[in-house]
Amino acid sequence: MSLPELLNLIPLFVLVFFRTAGLMLSAPLFGSARVPRRVKVMLALVIAAGLVQGVKVPPVMPDNTLLLAAGIAGELIFGLLMGLGVSPTFIAIHWGGEVMGQQMGMNLAETFDPQFGSGGSLVGDMYFMLALVFFLLIRGHHALIDGLAGSFKALPVLSVTVTASLFDIFVGLLTGAMVLAIKLAAPMLVTMLVVDLALGFIGKTMPQINVMNAGLTIRSALGMLVLIVGLMLASNITRDALFDGIGAITSIWKGETAI
Numbered sequence: 001m002s003l004p005e006l007l008n009l010i011p012l013f014v015l016v017f018f019r020t021a022g023l024m025l026s027a028p029l030f031g032s033a034r035v036p037r038r039v040k041v042m043l044a045l046v047i048a049a050g051l052v053q054g055v056k057v058p059p060v061m062p063d064n065t066l067l068l069a070a071g072i073a074g075e076l077i078f079g080l081l082m083g084l085g086v087s088p089t090f091i092a093i094h095w096g097g098e099v100m101g102q103q104m105g106m107n108l109a110e111t112f113d114p115q116f117g118s119g120g121s122l123v124g125d126m127y128f129m130l131a132l133v134f135f136l137l138i139r140g141h142h143a144l145i146d147g148l149a150g151s152f153k154a155l156p157v158l159s160v161t162v163t164a165s166l167f168d169i170f171v172g173l174l175t176g177a178m179v180l181a182i183k184l185a186a187p188m189l190v191t192m193l194v195v196d197l198a199l200g201f202i203g204k205t206m207p208q209i210n211v212m213n214a215g216l217t218i219r220s221a222l223g224m225l226v227l228i229v230g231l232m233l234a235s236n237i238t239r240d241a242l243f244d245g246i247g248a249i250t251s252i253w254k255g256e257t258a259i
Helices: 003-028 036-056 065-106 122-137 140-154 164-205 213-254
Strands: 111-113 116-122
Touching: 003 036, 003 065, 003 140, 036 140, 065 122, 065 140, 065 164, 065 213, 122 140, 122 213, 140 213, 164 213
Parallel strands: none
Antiparallel strands: 111 116
16 A cells, blocks of 8 residues: 555544544443553554454545544544443443342442442442453454444444434433343342341331341341342343343444444
8 A cells, every 4th residue: 555545544544543442432341440541542543453444435534624523523422322332231230239239238348449430339340240251251342343343334434423213222221221230139129128027027026136236147148148049040131131232232333223
C-alpha cells in the first residue's frame, strides 16, 4: 500500500478506533476498572488496525476538523452503547448476589469494588466473578469482537443514528435483567421470609428468647445452605442468560435483527 493510500486511511482508522474504544470502555471484562487504561488503549488500537481493512469507506469523509470531531463523538457514543447493551446481564447477576448477601447479613463486610465504583458484598462479587468465568467459557469476548466487526457492515461509520426502536431494545434488556436478578435471588428471599415468620412466632410465644441474636445465626447458617444449593442451580441460569443476551445484542450489531 502506497503512502497516499495510507494517509487516506487515517480518518477512517480514527473513526473505527473510537467505536472500538467505546466498546472497550463499557463492555464487561474489557471495560473493567481492574484492566489498566494503557492496556485498553493498546487493545483498541490493535483491534481497530485489524478491522480497518474490511470497513467500507464512507462516500463523503469529513473535510474539516468540526465534522471529524462530530463523527468521532458519534462513533464513541455508539461504541459505548454497544458495550452497555451487554452489561445489563452482568449487572443483574451482581445485583442478585447483593440481594442474597443482604438477606444473609453479609453486607456488613462490604469491600470496595472498582468495577462499579462502590462497595460490594462478598456474595455479589462471587456471582459477578462466576458470570465472568461463564463469559470466557462461552467465548463471549470473541462474540463481542465478531459483533463489532459485523457492526461496521450493518451500520457503516458516520451513519449511526439513535432511533425509538433502539431505545425500546435497551428497555427490553433492562427488563430482562431485572427478571434475571429476581430469579437468582428468589430462593434466598423465600427462605428468609420463612425464617422471619418463624422467628416472629417464636418471639411472640417465648419473649425470653433473644430473637435478634438467634436470628443472625440462623439466617447465616440457612443462607449458606441455600447459597451452596443455589450456586448449582444458578450456574445453568447464568450461562443461558449470558449466551442468549450476547447472542441477541450481537445479532443487532450485525444487522441480523431489525432495529
